[in-house]
Amino acid sequence: MKKEAKILLDKTKRTLNDPLKMRIAGNEIKNVLMTVFKYVILIGVSYVIIAPVIGMFVNSIKSDADAFNPMVFVLPQHPTLEKYKLAILRLDYWKTAAKSIGYTAGLTVVQLLVCSMVGYGFARFDFPFKKLLFGCVVVTIIIPSHTVMLPLYMTFRSIDPFGIGKLLTGTPGLNGTVIPMYIMTLLGCGLRSGLFIYIFNQFFRGLPKEIEEAAFVDGAGMFYTYMRIMLVNAMPAVITVTVFSIVWQFNDVFFAKLFLIPDSTAISKRIASLQGIIANEDQILSLTLQELYRDAGALLVITPVAIIYLILQKNFIEGVERSGIVG
């Protein structure tokens, strides 16, 4: 023992006397400290992000007895799935979620096609007023959508081609159906379409022109080149836009509320009334208990997008790094 201690002491002495070794040791200590510091911050911030989710999850599996038991902290004593059962019933979850996902998927596909097309048009073709028009795209990103909300509501309320709206909702106008949202998206003015056009434009500009020229020489038309060659090459941008589009459409409440899209197709809207429904229909009047159901419902609503995000996550972040978000 003594011998070992002596060796160690000698070693330390030698290090202390040698300035070069001292510097290396200092650097090592600094590196270790920096790594620790980094992980402390990352874990801390991650905790702040994840804590509400954990809290919601814990709440959602609590039984009634646990909710009122002050001894219960984090881990419930009698975990139960009954909160989920009722939330699923009252949200009409499977049907609503399926409809919601269908609606989101439809809009995402349309948005992807239209925005990539417009982005490609701006990136690869030269025409008069191009700069001015692209400036207008940037303006659509910047103008908050509430500036135009009233006219949009009034417009879609007033037009009713072939009485479709009346047929579907009983009131004149297209509000109350999903048609306004599809029209807006189809015309490149959907939810944050401007941003997506911008992303696609930046990405297409970064692709080498030779690919297109080769396609052109081989006799491909311009539209064919865009569909079969450029869009395929723009996969990182496509994935980025897909993730953003799905997440934002699925979570959107603003347009859903504005166009009075029925609760049965917009789960994001439906969740807002869950607590009230459970309070009224099931006569659960205790707010503490209502909150448990609310948390279960919220988790149910997040689940589909969370799954999609987890699947696309790796591609997504790589895609962001390579896609044209950065000019």
Next chain:
Amino acid sequence: MNKKKTRLSLSQKRMIMGYIFILPWFIGFLLFYVRSIFMTGQFSLAKLTVNANVGGYTLEFLGFKNFVFAFREHGSFKQVLTTSVINMLVDVPLVTFFSLFMAILLNKKFPGRAFFRAVFFLPVILNSGAISAMMDLAETMMNGGISATASEVATGDTSNIAFNIDYLVNMFMNLGLPSSILGYLSSAVGRINDIIKASGVQIIIFIAALQSIPSSMYEVAKIEGATAYETFWKVTFPMVMPHIITNVVYTIVDSFTNSEVVDLAYKTAFTDHNYGVSAVFSIVSTVVTCAILVIVVTLIQKRTFYYN
């Protein structure tokens, strides 16, 4: 013969194709933006009555009465507008620097990077309008609900992150820091939750920006013997400067879209059916946002360095 005359050159063809490619957006822009902005202006100067059964609406010209009402008589508009603007001005620098800092931490390779990156984008999913709308509703029920008793409210929040900031504030006060700076800092710490939630997209943009800095620059800095601190201020910071503008713009717009002014405008229109006044709110808040955007962007742009 005739065919030959009308034949277009390739560049002309491409010009027309270009217009065809952007046509859908252009129609939408005219219909939904240009027309809508014009209509909002019209609404703000008139009294709008919705025709209940036929569809459509009638306008009755009022002049500037709605504006006068909004600024002179409306109970909360001015106050809500100022708080929204102040919140935004407080948030923007915090969000920008927080997200830059986080992007730098997440940019380098280290064990667990994929996990942390996935976590940092979670707020974009969680911070959805759906969930926050639900929380808002729950809050109003909590405050105004008949069944709410004090004890029930008190036991309700186990998931809240409570942090007593008074202790820290007192400590720094004793050190003699000016109270205005202290107030800002303490509010920043108190809002850390909001700041983290608001910076998901910005972190992603900054990570992408950091990835696009050529590594040769860092090599040069290393060979010349620059410290990490110098490297940050002389290489990293100038190179991400253009993206700071992007992020500041994004943060300002995002913060305004989620602000109370929007809620107020929405409520005035669809709950109180006071469409004209709602249009005034929209216009005023948009003008304020645009003014702030222009000022901030020009201020930053002066100091921006463009690599290309």
